[in-house]
Amino acid sequence: MPNPVFRSKAFQEPVQQARQEQHAGYQYAQGQAQQSQPTGSVGQAPQTGDPGNMSSEQLAQMYQQPSATAADTGRMTYGSVINRTSLVFLMLVAGAVFGWTFATPVENAGLYFIAAGVGFVFGLINAFKREPSPAMISIYAVATGVFLGGLSSMFDQRWPGIAFQAVLATLSVFAVVLALYRSGKVRATPKMTRIVMIAMVGYLLFSVLNFVLMITGAIDGMFGMRSGWLGIAIGLLAVFLASYSLVMDFTSIEEGVRAGAPERYSWTAAFGLATTMVWLYVEILRILAIFNQD
Numbered sequence: 511m512p513n514p515v516f517r518s519k520a521f522q523e524p525v526q527q528a529r530q531e532q533h534a535g536y537q538y539a540q541g542q543a544q545q546s547q548p549t550g551s552v553g554q555a556p557q558t559g560d561p562g563n564m565s566s567e568q569l570a571q572m573y574q575q576p577s578a579t580a581a582d583t584g585r586m587t588y589g590s591v592i593n594r595t596s597l598v599f600l601m602l603v604a605g606a607v608f609g610w611t612f613a614t615p616v617e618n619a620g621l622y623f624i625a626a627g628v629g630f631v632f633g634l635i636n637a638f639k640r641e642p643s644p645a646m647i648s649i650y651a652v653a654t655g656v657f658l659g660g661l662s663s664m665f666d667q668r669w670p671g672i673a674f675q676a677v678l679a680t681l682s683v684f685a686v687v688l689a690l691y692r693s694g695k696v697r698a699t700p701k702m703t704r705i706v707m708i709a710m711v712g713y714l715l716f717s718v719l720n721f722v723l724m725i726t727g728a729i730d731g732m733f734g735m736r737s738g739w740l741g742i743a744i745g746l747l748a749v750f751l752a753s754y755s756l757v758m759d760f761t762s763i764e765e766g767v768r769a770g771a772p773e774r775y776s777w778t779a780a781f782g783l784a785t786t787m788v789w790l791y792v793e794i795l796r797i798l799a800i801f802n803q804d
Contacts, residue, residue: 586771586779591763594780598651602784605655610663622660629654633785642777650781654788665795669802676795683749683790687756698754698761706754713748733800745797752790759783 609622632650636643662673690696716735724734731737736744763779 584773586767586773586776588763588767590773590776591767591779594776595783598647598777598780598784599787601648601651602655602658602788605652605657606659606662607655609656609659609661611659622657625653625656625660629657636781637785642774642781644777647777647781651784654784658788658791661792662795665799669799672795672798672802675798676791679794679798680787680791683753683794684756684787687753688760691757691760696757698758702754703758706751706758709747710751710755713744713751716744732803733796736796737800737803741800742797745793745800748793749790749797752786752793755786755789756783759786 605625609625629650632646632653636646636650639646662676666673687696720729720734720736723729724731729735733741735741759779759782762782766775766779
């Protein structure tokens with residue numbers, strides 16, 4: 511389903527909040543003018559901040575003051591989202607490098623199970639936490655990165671080059687979706703969002719059933735029911751769902767910036783994008799593995 515982290519009120523408050531905070535720019539300029547105005551001579555009433563009692567020179571000085579930006583008022587901006595997202599992805603990559611380089615999937619399988627468990631737990635905590643926690647998001651990124659590094663190494667040992675192909679395909683899908691969204695050709699409509707959410711629920715139930723059948727031994731094979739061309743078709747559906755989830759993530763971030771969400775929610779946006787990208791990468795990696803297996 512869509513990232514629950516974007517259900518926070520900070521991403522859904524009306525744009526009126528942003529307009530109210532933009533008014534802080536005028537108040538800031540007015541305060542600067544009050545500090546710079548003369549106090550008046552003896553017997554003369556001092557001038558106040560009322561524009562009606564200010565000279566033309568003071569009025570000009572007041573309106574020449576720069577308006578308070580989103581950063582000045584502590585609001586989330588696209589720049590802050592990019593910075594936090596870059597940091598989260600750096601931690602993901604660092605964890606993946608460790609998982610790939612300093613451990614082998616066979617000898618240290620327990621490490622990857624622990625990393626997967628930590629990433630899953632902290633992912634749930636961050637997803638439903640009201641206020642973003644940079645520390646918890648960092649733990650999620652590093653632990654998930656270690657797991658992805660081990661998983662990628664295991665697949666790459668069996669099918670050399672598959673991890674690089676999966677990374678390249680994931681980045682390509684992200685770039686295409688972002689370009690289409692920026693151009694306005696792709697938007698998250700209410701009707702399409704409902705359809706995708708229903709499909710995501712169905713996909714989740716199928717994945718849980720497939721996992722249970724695999725661990726109980728009811729189905730053989732590396733991917734259970736997701737083997738062969740059926741597995742490839744299901745994987746392509748999952749890639750489409752993850753791609754549309756990116757569109758919903760971009761929409762939520764845009765609404766959060768427009769609504770004047772607090773700057774700390776840039777961490778929430780970064781976490782939401784990271785979870786979607788991890789899902790997309792795993793699905794592409796699995797599709798390539800099934801294709802090579804056949």
